[in-house]
Structure formats: structure tokens, C-alpha cells
Amino acid sequence: MIRKPTALLVLLGSALGAIFGHAAHTQQAQNNAFLGRHQSLEETTKRGEYLAYASDCVACHTKHDGAAFAGGLPLVTPFGTLYSPNITPDVQSGIGNWSADDFYRMLHTGRSRDGKLLYPAMPFPAYTKITRADSDALFAYLSSLEPLAIPNRENELRFPYNNRSLLIGWRALYFREGEFKPDPRHDAQWNRGAYLVEGPGHCATCHTAINALGGSSDEKAFAGGLIPMQNWYAPSLTLNKEAGLGDWPQQDIVDLLKAGASMRGAVYGPMAEVVHNSLQYLTDADVRAMAVYLKTLPERAGSGSAQTPRGATQVSASVLARGSALYKNQCSSCHRMDGQGAPPAYPPLAQNQSIEMQSSVNAIRMVLNGGYPPQTAGNPRPYGMPPFAQALSDEDIAAVVTYIRVSWGNTGQPVSPSEVNVLRPAALFD
């Protein structure tokens, strides 16, 4: 039998508990609204860290030998040099004074906390697609980093590009604000892949041709383009003749993006950085989702439009002979006389889209500079290709690249010595 005082106490206790509990719950609910989906701060921070990998923030916001996320990397553009800012939570130089709202507005609208327009070296035209919850998670992660009091360096843009109000016009032409909207015609996996590719992954930023104003058109999205200043060609992801993935087995795409090497080829140049710093940290499911999405990109003519197949008969016999001899002596020990290579270690050259595509930039640069694919969990001891710039002349390299581009049924076009020559000064470092 419960006594009255006890009952009263119990009632009082539960009433108080309900009141405080409700208050606490409301506060928690507010926090959760900030943190998203009722996750703890720790979970959100971990999710933010994952998104930071997916967005590859560290690639631009870290100087070559500097602290991660502390900025200072020079981004050389045709308009001058920009220096990436410090995004650690330092109050003076970083984002220590920012709120989650500020951060979302920056990603979503391309405006900094103080209202100034961001130069599109920060790929906000892609990051605008990032959801509020993901933006908050990213912000939570960045806020959890050690604040580093490293001051920001002033941009060095030429007149008139140093005037941010010019960006108003640029934005009118090239920026469409808006979070990612799932396409109901496709399943969850496709939509996840689309979100990752179009949003955090910002793949179109490189894989689309950039015009003289530094903008790109939606119709040409993913259709390939030469990366300015870096002099690598980011191949079209839409054309099967380039890096279009329409006829790739899904596993090869996953291997390429996550491990950096697949049965079809390996990553090199700027894509090696992307795999090393970003894609290798994504889950298998996410990379698979990206692969699913990429395989469905419609074929589009871009800057690398369809070429007329040109067989070996249209190349001068002496060039072919020279190229063939060089190939036998320098290349065949790895890539084999039949061009099949030994993938994933030695990429095949026969029917290799990197070789066949209209732009000869990447094929020439591979011979000039060689390269090692990035070391990843899936490729822990990469096989390397040596550089030949110091050993072979322009004529020799043109001959061997021409030979490779037209042999074994490859439908590439010949290259000239001057195409080789102009790529010798291309920057090799970040």
C-alpha cells in the first residue's frame, strides 16, 4: 500500500522529471536539429570527416609542406594566383568565429561569412548541392580540428579580376544555387552516386571544358576538358571513346577509383591525387554507387568530340618503323609486344581509352614523365613507369606515341613532335 506522502513525492518527482526532461529534450532536439538525425556530436564529427574526404578539402586547403587544412596553397589560374584560406577553427585566421549557418551559406551560395563573394576556385557551384545535414557534419568536423593560428595570404589576381563584384556577372552565367534533388526515376544507389559525384566529389569541375571566363556550361558537363595551368586533360566521362564508362565492368570502375589501378588502367596526374587523398577513403558501397551513376551518363560531344578512325596506313612508314623499334626496346618488357600489358600492374595499351582519345596530352605526358599510381589500401605496392623526357627526343616520343595510338586496332591519331615539345615545360609538382 503506497502512503500518501510517498505518492505525492513520486508524483512531484515525475512531474519535475517530466518538466526537466522535456526541457532537456527540447535542448537536445535543438542540438539534434543542428547535428542532424539525432546523432551524437561524435557520430556527426565522424560523418563530417568522411565527407571531408569525399569533398577532398585537404587537397586545396593544405600547403605542400604545411599543416592540414591551414591553407596557403597557391592556386595558379589564368587570372592570377589565389591562396587557399585557413579552415581550421582558429578565431583570427580560420573559421573559429563561424556558425553552422555561416558554413552552409558559404557552401550553398558561395558567399563568405562577411558577405564577400567567393572566387570559383572554391567549387561552390558543385558544393551547393551538399545537403544541410552534410554541411553541418562537415562544419562539426572542421570545428573539431586543432585551431592553427596561421595567417592567410592575400590573393594576387590581376586587374580587373581582383574586383570581386565581377563575380556577380560570372555567377549569373555559371552558377545555379540548389541542394541535390534525388531523381525519383532512379533508385537509392544511383541517387547516392549522383549526389557524391555532382556534390562533394565535384568531378565536373575538372572533367568539363572551362572557357576563357573560367566557367563551364551545363550541356558540356562531364564531357572532358584540359585543366588550365596544369596541362593535363581530364577525359570525358560521357564518351565511351574517352573515359566514358558505359562499357566498363562495374568492378573495374570501383578498382580504378578506390584502389587507383584496375584491369583497364591506372590513375595518374591530378587523378592520382584525387584517389590518394579522397576516393580511397570512401566505402565500397559509395564508390560502387558512383560507378553506377557514372555508367549512366549520357554520351555527349564535348571538347573531345568523336574522332575519325585513322588506321596505321595513314601514318608515315618511317615514323611507324621508328616508333615500333622504340616500343620494342623501351616499352614491350612491361606493356608486351601485343600491347596487352599485365594489368593491374602494367596497364594495357591496346584499346586503352587514355591512349585512343583525341587529346594526346595524357599519352605524351605519361611517356615524358612516367609515374607511380598512388599507394592505397587496394594497391599497397604500386608498379611504376619510368620517365623518358631526359632520354628521348621530341621525334622519338612522337614516333612511339603515334605507334601506340594506331597499333593493335587502336583508333587514335598520330602526334607530332611539336605536340610533345610544348608539354615538356608542363608543371610536374603541385
Add this chain to the structure above:
Amino acid sequence: MSHRILLAALLTPLLIGSGARADTPAGAPDTIAARVQGCATCHGDSGQGTQDPSFPRIAGKPAGYLFNQLQNFRDGRRSYPPMNYLLQYLHDDYFTDMAAFFASQRIPFGPPEPASVSANQLADGEQLAHRGDAAHGIPPCVACHGAQLSGINPGIPGLIGLHSRYISGQIEAWRAGTRHAKAPDCMSDISHRLSDAQITAVAAWLASQPAPQTSTPAAQGSWKTPLACGSQP
């Protein structure tokens, strides 16, 4: 007769195996040697170097020294764009394997470089290498690099088999401040104490030396070096 057939049957797989080259259906050899073919066009396929004076011999150098250089190129403490580019996305554990591979290569030395300096200068170089220059605080090269100039494990390289232009270039790079080793950077100190004439002389003398009797680096700790060096614990 049956013995011969048996022998033939036993040996045939070996013969086929050794005759097969790149066109077998087998994949790439799963060896470090195959993986470091990325180094071959400059350093030779076993690290023995080439005629080009820009690229040093790396075969038989101490593994710790080679590891340090791979790290230095990746992290920017040494500047040479083709090396910086090749090593950019490789990690320390792979460097350990690469360094161990080249350290274990025992390749004969090529002929020494003909001297392009006067006999006096060569004598000055020999003096510096064996007796140093006490007046300017320069220890003899052999005091750190070994009596046969074959180096000491883990971090001090041998100096035989290098082109004079490479040696003078690296000393000058230290002097100008563009090459760095782990602090305390003893080669940087020494490079600042050397005069122009001494650098020319010692580089020419070293490059003109024939192969040492033993080119294996001395064991770690087998003697004490006069200067403290961050690369040599």
C-alpha cells in the same frame, strides 16, 4: 637412354620457364625489382647509374640513406621535379622496401671518371678526403664516409662511383640552402666551410677513384663520426 628421357622431362619445364619473357600469359612479376622499374631510365635497372652525370649510382648505398632521400624528395626537402612527382603519393613502408632492394644490389662499378682538373688540384682533393682541413674545421671525408669511402649504415652514403658534377652540385646545393638533411645537417655545415677550389678538387678526386676493395657500407656504430648528423643516429 631412359635416364636421358627422364632428365629431359625434368629439365624441360625449367627450359621453358627461362625462355619465356614478356609474352607469357603470366602477370607482372610480384617482386620489388619489377615495381621499381620506374627508376630504371635514370638510375639503371639495378641502380648502377648511367653515363648521365645528373643521376647518381644508388646500388649498394645504405638502406637508411636511400630511405631518407626518398622521403626528402617526397616531402620537398630536396628539389628535382621528376623525383618529386614520382614519389608524391608513396608512403614510408614502400620506401623501406625500395631502399632495401637497392641497398642489396651488388653491381660492379664502371670505370672512374677521367680527371678534368690539374694534378695539383687532384692532390688537394686527396688531401681533403684523407686529412681534411683543420684550419677551417673541415674533417676528412673518410672520417664519416669510411676509410674506403663506402659509407656507414644506416645513413652515410659511399662516395665512389659518382660523377664529379653530381658531387659538386650536391655540395653547392647544401651551401646555397636548397638541399636539406635532417637536423643537425652536418653536410650543410661542411659545405659552408669549403672554398670553391676545395669543392672542385674533392669532387674531381672522388670521381676519379677506382672501385674500392669492399663497397659494402660499414656496420652501424662501427666507429664514431666527428660531427653529429641527424641522418646518422
Add this chain to the structure above:
Amino acid sequence: MRRIGLWSTLAVLGIAFVGGFVSFIWLPRAQLDTYPSFFAAFCAALGVPQPRQASLVSAPSPRSDVVLTHDLLQAPQASDVGTGATLALRCTPCHGPTGISYANSPNLAGQYAVAVYKQLRDYKTGVRTNPVMNPMAAALSDIEMRQIAAYYASFPKPARAQLTALPPPIVRWGAPMRNIAPCGSCHGGVDHTLASPWLNGEPAAYLAAQLVSFQSGRRTNDINGQMRAMVHNMTPAEISAAAAYYSGTNLP
């Protein structure tokens, strides 16, 4: 009449006093950079002969064989920059991947092609000496030197670190009483004399070392001894100030 005489006498004395003050006190004090002491400047104003400066070039020195004309390197081949880029890889350990050394080696980015070419030729013949540049240049043919020069000239020119700093007097006005022209008269930004190198952005230690080297007569590949003449009467403070003014770099 007596009054006019008094005033005129006073006027003459006044003029004499002002003239004497200007000639024997004010001007000699302003020329203390030219004379070792005020007394020497005073005596020089009085007309006492001063000891002549020592002869500049005391012994025959090696002379450069490079003949500089205005059409030198004016017609580079289209392929020179590319070929030069690969040749210049061997320069990067000291001169940096983009021609900026970030240390005490001279920056070559943006340097006038003729200046680079002349120095390489002089290193090859040994008129200019350096333990690594002599063998480096000896290995280069004339065409290769032109290609390397064209490659480095293709870079943008570095700027000084302190863009708003006023030039020190030695840079701005030189020292005419000591036969020192202002640096900009040959090394100017808008125009320059043939083969005078671009100085902006060079490391201060390198510039100072070269000025000292000219002053001591160790470096002798300057055309007609002009740099040796310029630096002969510079003080150490002026050398430091000039080097500091031109130095630094704005590039990353």
C-alpha cells in the same frame, strides 16, 4: 656718402661670409661620402690636391668572349622553351623547379635570355668561376644554352618582396661624386641595357656576394669592367642596402 659706403661694405662682407659658409662648410659637409673626413673635404674646397684613387684594374683579368648585339637571341625557335625545359631539369636542385630557388642560389625565372646565355658562356670558358656551374656549363652546347635561356625567360619576372619600399639613396641616385650611377640606369624595370640582369626578387645574400665579388676583383666577366667600376667606391652599408632593396620574392 659715408652711409652708402658702410652699407656696401657690410653687403660685400655678408656676401663673402655666405659664400665662404657655403663653399667651405656646407658643401664639404654634404660631400662626406666622398672624402674621408670633414678636414679633407675642407682642404679639397680650398684647393689642396687630394690623393688620386687607386687604379681600378691592377692586373690583366680574364675577359669574356661573348659579343653582345641587339639581335642576339632575338629569334628563338618555337621548340626552344620545351627543349630548354627538359635541359633545365638538371638546374632545379639549386635553381628550383620553377626557376625560384627559395634559398641563396640566384632566381632564374623571368631572367633576360641574353643575361642567362652570357653567364653560361662565361662559365663554360671559365671567365666566371663556380665549382658546379663550370662543369655544368662545360657540358652544354651553344644551342642548349640558348634553349635554357629561352626557357627561363618564358617565366613571369619575380617582384621584390617589399613593393612599397623607397629605394635607398645609393639605388635611387647613385653617388655621382664617386662615379656610381643609380642601379636603375642599367638594371631598370622599364628598360635595361643589354645583358644587364633583372635584379628584382634575387636573394639578398646572392646580390651582396656578387657586389663584393666585383669589388674585390674576383669576378671579372662584367662588360668593359662596368660593374667593377660601379662597386669600387661603394661602402659595405650601401652594398647591403642595395641587395636588401632588390631582394625577396613575391612568388610562393
